[in-house]
Amino acid sequence: MKMKNTASDNLKTREKILSAAVDVFVKHGFNNTTIREICQEAGVNVAAVNYHFGGKDNLYVAVCKHVLGLSGNVELRGFDIDQTAPPEEQLRLFIRSLLFAILDHKKPSHEGRIMAWEMVHPTGSLDTIIKDMIRPRHEQLCAIVGALLGPGADVPLIKSTVFSIVGQCIHYRHGRPVITQLHPKQKYDPDAIEKLAEHITRFSLGGIKALAREIEE
């Protein structure tokens, strides 16, 4: 009565769930996601999630790992930035990369979205994962900012400055509903993101330079 699943179906139930789960978790966050919606989108039975992943919590962990590329394959050592470029240019590239990662120019980068959710309601059991994802980029930016601030800058100052830069970027994701109200013309297409990146870069370079001058004095 029931056809034997083909290899492409059979071996991929797990992947189908994972793929659907990424979409749904990214869209609704952990708490507001139901296992049923995921399974429906994946076209599989509700019980499959528990069978393959052992529950909603574990599925979420798997989704995070998957999305962060920690599923086994890629290296995730921060953005791909030419380290021989001058630090100003590196900062520009970092900001640009972060914004694009976070703001969905087309479809991809669920990464930023999951990150955003985790920031607001951390699932707790995921601290390590979060750290693994974010810390490399944090260190990367610390290096760039350190170079720009000069040797007189101590670690707390560097970190505060890094947070200032990251905060500007992240705000366009977290605060999007509010920004939409306050500045309806703000777009998020690739061109608009480029302009955003340029603005944040200029603003941040100005800020960094000012801090650097204060250190010297």
Place this chain on the structure above:
Amino acid sequence: MKMKNTASDNLKTREKILSAAVDVFVKHGFNNTTIREICQEAGVNVAAVNYHFGGKDNLYVAVCKHVLGLSGNVELRGFDIDQTAPPEEQLRLFIRSLLFAILDHKKPSHEGRIMAWEMVHPTGSLDTIIKDMIRPRHEQLCAIVGALLGPGADVPLIKSTVFSIVGQCIHYRHGRPVITQLHPKQKYDPDAIEKLAEHITRFSLGGIKALAREIEE
């Protein structure tokens, strides 16, 4: 069997609910809050919420209004800043006020927390309230930034700059769990907040000045 209600109990069921609701909503957000938890914390019957507020949704609205001080009394025209001060000083005061409002120096100011929740999953029915709370401060900061950037600055530039400033501040609330991982020494007591405010102010003034110079050229 039932004790005569004391004055502090009496007439205050509504307030007890409201107070408990603030705590719980702030802690868990709207979706993950149960009216049962609220009522248990308030020591009242579950049905009391519906009696006094007409349902979970309305209770949330009431909590927002309460927390925003829109419950009828106070003026909400932005932070209380001396408008005769030089704009640099006004900026410093604004940032300081925003950080304190957002970061809980002692107990109070659930305001920022609710704001944060709303930003991440807006309840929709509250757009107006959110706007009423945020817009005045937004306008206030726009004026300050406008003065600092000079007459050559157009509105989009001003707004982008405002978002850069606000983003830095807000990040310390939204990104707190992450920041705690990356910079464990970061504290949030009044002194630490003062230092944070000082840093963000310097950074931002540097950024603004850089932008202003670019305009002139």
Place this chain on the structure above:
Amino acid sequence: MKMKNTASDNLKTREKILSAAVDVFVKHGFNNTTIREICQEAGVNVAAVNYHFGGKDNLYVAVCKHVLGLSGNVELRGFDIDQTAPPEEQLRLFIRSLLFAILDHKKPSHEGRIMAWEMVHPTGSLDTIIKDMIRPRHEQLCAIVGALLGPGADVPLIKSTVFSIVGQCIHYRHGRPVITQLHPKQKYDPDAIEKLAEHITRFSLGGIKALAREIEE
């Protein structure tokens, strides 16, 4: 702070509830009526019902008594029909009276509606009331039918015939939603009811005559 109720308000809270209760019970039946709706329509507090009547059940009993005129005053010996008229005419008048009572020519006669509700889901504690209301009319119609059928008719035959007549009438209340679907042109204004009465009378007289002939043979 609160004005002293005027006599017309004061002495009439009970009546206001009763009046509102009649409307609401008639509209929704016992089970689907809420005490709140009644009190809202009456403009009184919910607790008033329990105070004045001791609960929903008792209020319903009171409503029935009120509606049936058993509240102390009127005589309820069946419809007001000229007993000197020929039985054919008496039958015509009875049917006409019943239809008007049951079908709301303008506003009044909640009586029929309550009767209808009771027939479908009897509240149990009200058997006697129902009987008191219905039996007199039943006896009245039995007499008329007995006269028409002639002395050869036994009681069961008379009763069956009475039920046949009453059933035709009642159907226009109970079956109204269905009738509306099957015969959308059917109206219920006084003229239409007159015609209905005429039809049922003719039909029933025909039926009775046929039965009478069978008895004779």
Place this chain on the structure above:
Amino acid sequence: MKMKNTASDNLKTREKILSAAVDVFVKHGFNNTTIREICQEAGVNVAAVNYHFGGKDNLYVAVCKHVLGLSGNVELRGFDIDQTAPPEEQLRLFIRSLLFAILDHKKPSHEGRIMAWEMVHPTGSLDTIIKDMIRPRHEQLCAIVGALLGPGADVPLIKSTVFSIVGQCIHYRHGRPVITQLHPKQKYDPDAIEKLAEHITRFSLGGIKALAREIEE
């Protein structure tokens, strides 16, 4: 702790619910039925109703369809009456069939009961079902009555007459509690129903003949 389900249990949860639902809905009507009572009687979990039927409303629809035999199979073109018989005989058979359908000779035919409930508080979403069930029989009776009244009868007259006939029958269901009070000896076993059918047939034929005579004149 949990017994292996027997074949009669297994695969039949849906049927058990349906069966219990028929009983309970028939007994209490839609509004006063709780899915808890149904599930308790069926010996299943409350959630099973939602799983199998998707909610109370849909369960009710399913019950109606089930009870009306519309569950997919049978033809429902009215009662099974020999159309070659003389119309008087057809009328007799129709009335007999309707009474048996409505009055439960032994257990079955919840049909009439559900119909009765629908007439008094229609669930609205069921208009079509109601129509599908009732209309065919209505048309069937219209044809019979039309033949008896002769070619001079217009549609409104036919329908009124049909309602007169149906009303007599239905009264024995709707008005049963009242009838029981007024005529305690009335029984509802098959024999009694046969006699009832005979009486209503004679009465109605008498009525129809009278109407037919009036048309001719």
Place this chain on the structure above:
DNA sequence: AATGAATGAGCCTTCATTCAT
């Protein structure tokens, strides 16, 4: 006499999970 406030029981529904095949 009358009321606003408060209560506890109960209802329908949803959800993550487990069971039996």
Place this chain on the structure above:
DNA sequence: GATGAATGAAGGCTCATTCAT
């Protein structure tokens, strides 16, 4: 490996009633 069926625990809400004034 995979699934349809079934479960129990909440969750938000409504209601008739009672409490204290």
